[in-house]
Amino acid sequence: MDVFAGFHGRVLAAVQQLKHDGVVPHEASLDGITLEPPKDAFHGDLATNAAMVLAKAAGVPPRQLAERIVPLLASDPHIDKVEIAGPGFINLSLAPAFWPSVLRMVLEQGDAYGRSAFGEGEAVNVEYVSANPTGPMHVGHCRGAVFGDALANLLAFVGYAVTREYYVNDAGAQVDALARSVFLRYREALGEDIGEIPEGLYPGDYLKPVGETLAANHGRALLDAPESEWLPITRSAALKAMLVMIEDDLDQLGIHLDVFFSERALIDGAHDEVAETIAELKAKGLIYQGRLPPPKGKIDEEWEDREQLLFRSTEFGDDQDRPLVKPDGGYTYFASDIAYHRDKFRRGFRSMIDVWGADHSGHIKRMQAALAALTEGKAHLDIKICQLVRLFRAGEPVKMSKRAGTFVTLRELVDEVGAGPVRFMMLYRKNDAPLDFDFTKVTEQSRDNPVFYVQYAHARASSVLRQVGETFPDLGTESTELIRADLDRLNDPAEIAVIRRLAQFPRVVEAAAQTHEPHRISFYLFDLAADFHGLWNRGKDLPQLRFIYEDDRELTRARVALVAATRRVLALGLGILGVHALHELH
């Protein structure tokens, strides 16, 4: 919970009092009233805009209204000073005793600190990765995978019931191409010279073992069989192998999904869910046979004007109606994607999040249109777009070409720099902004490598907790013991700065969860690390400011409490990002 929530209540109570006194009209809305730590500590510990928000309704200038609010707040024993500033802000300075109470709360709550019931146990489906199951994962998939996973962690942290889901696109032409590629490898395994892999098929060596397994299991039986017979067999073998490989790749990054949802199962199951979905939309009058205008601004020679089965997505804000059936009679990707989201809805999810690559951003409107149509607005779908990742090595761009086989796989990336740095860097940028990833930089031990900087703070904190026993052997470092320390003795500005930062953690977490922006956690951790390093550095110049101060056992204990709390919050934040906190660096 937010450590400042109580003060927000005080402000609202003060305003209620003013309503009661007739200063503020009863119907005035209190929604816009905030109470937040100001950016600049010069403005106190907390600031509220209450007077400015209510001034108009009350017909009184903001500062004058603030004069009425101030005495109502000043009586609070935890509030030291109340000042009116600027256009009508009310700035609160908290009693010195407040900060130790925050620290005590962190220690008491332990791993529960920052968690909340915000999500109220609501079921949320987070769909991410969803790479084509046709080969190993490469860096292009990596960002979305990490982002989705961290977002799922974050939502779980604030009390949502999260399902992590991977949509397996195993129904399209791509997987048939995969199956044919595997069939070649099967013939190869039986001793045939297959020559060059033809254009349009998958040339990668990773399919060889799949061919070999087929050869071992089926012998030469498939060689003379018609395609209609061997294709399903090779396809299912290939898909199985690819999913094992993908799951293994994801495992390298610490990603474990709850559900792998097969696109094919939508059609091949007991009933054709796509047909059902289309029928449902048809019943709503949203399906028709029609023609689409050719794309403007570019001349497409291949364009042919023809009638197709269309969904009226324009009625829900899309730019164009969208086709559901291909010329060959099969469903379009969009059609099965609608059925897939309908399936999620029928499984009970009213809240869904999809993580997509930037190249799919043009599909957002149609998907939301379809879901709105099917669920009559009862479901909420947020689609998060992850921008490209550009790879660098010591500042130089890494050239990648899929055709030349020089694209970097996720596995290579993780093998070289480690899962933690990969995850942290992927989250050290807003999801919809492009990201530069430098192999050299993420392993550098310097301040401009945020991964190192945050881990180093955690390692330093761990080191203090390890070493304090050498000076004070009987000084326990468990929370239950540290909580009894005389925390009022922490009054150095750098110490207070760290506590203030710790106090912000719950609201940062909540804001990140609400906006679906895990990067806010990364930036918070960097700031917390900076505060902690700042405190550490003061001890370099002034030995009496060191955490372990041999002349004063009780002061040491109070400081160790601060260190333990900082370490806890660093670990919690890293945990949300899915990064393992390090106890020492090498």
Added chain:
RNA sequence: GACCUCGUAGCUCAGUUGGAUAGAGCACCAGAUUCCUAAUCUGGGGGUCGCAGGUUCGAAUCCUGCCGGGGUCACCA
């Protein structure tokens, strides 16, 4: 042409859902430091928040129109 997205310090980017004097890191400048709590520290300069309007107590943030970069644009996934 349409839609989406971005535009903030020399560079890379944050910006608490509309708050006060717009912040970090690198780079630059000036000092400190050889310390073992190694993997630096302190301070400083640097800004038309792309441009122009609008909304209001208050705009980098919301609305409109331009300018510029990127992405997408029947059927593939």
